[in-house]
Each structure stands twice: as structure tokens, then as C-alpha cells.
Amino acid sequence: MTTPETLLPLFPLRTVLFPGGRLQLRIFERRYLDLVRDCARGGSVFGVCLIVDGDEAGGVATPAAIGTSARIVDFDHLPEGLLGITIEGETRFHTGVARVRDNGLITASVRWLHDGAQAVSAEHGLLVRLLETLLENGGEGLPDALQLDDADWVSYRLAERLPMQNAERQALLQLDDAGDRLDRLLAWLSRDPAQAG
Known part of the structure; x- marks a missing residue:
């Protein structure tokens, strides 16, 4: 069954953006102001994808094939009349056919990756201890619910906090198996610093 x-x-x-992660965004382009308005009215989500080619503002950027759905959880009015929003990642997805609307907004058919x-x-116990240390010393406060026994949650929170490219x-977001993701994080931590980049 598909x-x-x-x-x-x-x-x-x-x-x-990883599932369970949060980002703060400044919204100023008309296409994204319209997107935020529509999502706020309907309580719907939109997709966040890493740009693989192009720029965030102005033209049409090429998004990565795998991203994360995002829900708006807070609004703020910023200086110079800009709109600030806080979004939270929910579910990974794989994009299919994409189209660009007249206003430059990209829409795509997506298949959910649960x-x-x-x-x-x-x-992977070492990674849990490392995450605990990062969370305690991070300065942004602890997440509402610690899920230190959940391999997906641990791998996502580490990927957000480690100084990675x-x-x-x-590449971590695109892995379907949390154990593979944790293995990749262990390998990253054991790299020769001279090889990092």
C-alpha cells in the first residue's frame, strides 16, 4: 500500500529543520507573508527544505528533496515592521512534482516519511550523555519533554546542536533509520579535527 x-x-x-526542532524566522517577502497568513487561518503546515541552489530572498531557490513539515507556534512583531514567527518541525517528507506559483512560492506533492x-x-549511550551535557549547558533552556530513550529524538537534537555543516x-535528515543516524554521529565525533570542514 502506498x-x-x-x-x-x-x-x-x-x-x-528536524522533527521536534524549533526555528525563528523573519518574514518580509509577500509570498511568505501570504503563506504564513494561510497557514495561521487554516492551522495547516508548510514544508521547510534546505536550499541546494539559489538564495533565500528574491528569486526561486532549489530545495533539497527531503525536508520537514513545520507548524507555526508563535508570532512576534519585529522592528521595521517585519513579522517574526517561531516554527516547530513535525514530520519528514520526500518531495515529488514541484511547481512555482506566479508569486514565486514553490508547492510540491510530498510523501510522508514517518x-x-x-x-x-x-x-549509543555516549551520545545520550553528550546530549544531556549540551542541553544543560546550552543556555536556551531544556526542551519541554526530554526523550532521551528515543533514538530519533536524540539523533535530531544532537544534529541541531553539534557544529556541523x-x-x-x-544527510542525517535523509536517513530513515535512527540507529544509522546515531552511527553517523559517532563517526562524526571520532573524526580527526583536521579533516573537519
Whole structure:
């Protein structure tokens, strides 16, 4: 049985949003102001994808094929009349056919990629301890609910907080298995610093 596809407006960014993660955005382009208005009225979500080519503002950017749906959880009025929003990542997706509207907004058919309920294995215990330390010393406060036994949650929170390149974060987002994601994080931590970049 195939998963039905959904038509989703996309917001390409120069960052990676993970399920359960939060981002603060400044909205000033008409296409994205309209997107925010429509999502706020209908309580709907939009897709956030890493930009692989192009710019965030102005023209049409090329988004990565795999992204995360985002729900608006807070609004703020910023200086110079800009709108600020806080979004929270929900579900990974894979984009299909994409179209560009007259106003430059990209919409795409998406297939949802649901994470499984996978516990953190003993071999990844070091990563849980590292995440606990990062959360305690991060300065932004602890998440509402710690899920340190959930392999997906641990891998996503580490990917957000470790000083990785966006391409590395995107590669982690694209992995379907949380154990593979944690293995990749262990490999990243054991790299020779001279090889990092």
C-alpha cells in the first residue's frame, strides 16, 4: 500500500529543520507573508527544505528533496515592521512534482516519511550523555519533554546542536533509520579535527 501524497507549500532555507526542532524566522517577502497568513487561518503546515541552489530572498531557490513539515507556534512583531514567527518541525517528507506559483512560492506533492519508535541502544549511550551535557549547558533552556530513550529524538537534537555543516545535517535528515543516524554521529565525533570542514 502506498502512502497518499499531499500538496505542500515549501519554504526553502539555508538551514535544516528536524522533527521536534524549533526555528525563528523573519518574514518580509509577500509570498511568505501570504503563506504564513494561510497557514495561521487554516492551522495547516508548510514544508521547510534546505536550499541546494539559489538564495533565500528574491528569486526561486532549489530545495533539497527531503525536508520537514513545520507548524507555526508563535508570532512576534519585529522592528521595521517585519513579522517574526517561531516554527516547530513535525514530520519528514520526500518531495515529488514541484511547481512555482506566479508569486514565486514553490508547492510540491510530498510523501510522508514517518519515524519508527526505536530505543537508544547501549552502544549509543555516549551520545545520550553528550546530549544531556549540551542541553544543560546550552543556555536556551531544556526542551519541554526530554526523550532521551528515543533514538530519533536524540539523533535530531544532537544534529541541531553539534557544529556541523548544513550538508552533513541534511544527510542525517535523509536517513530513515535512527540507529544509522546515531552511527553517523559517532563517526562524526571520532573524526580527526583536521579533516573537519
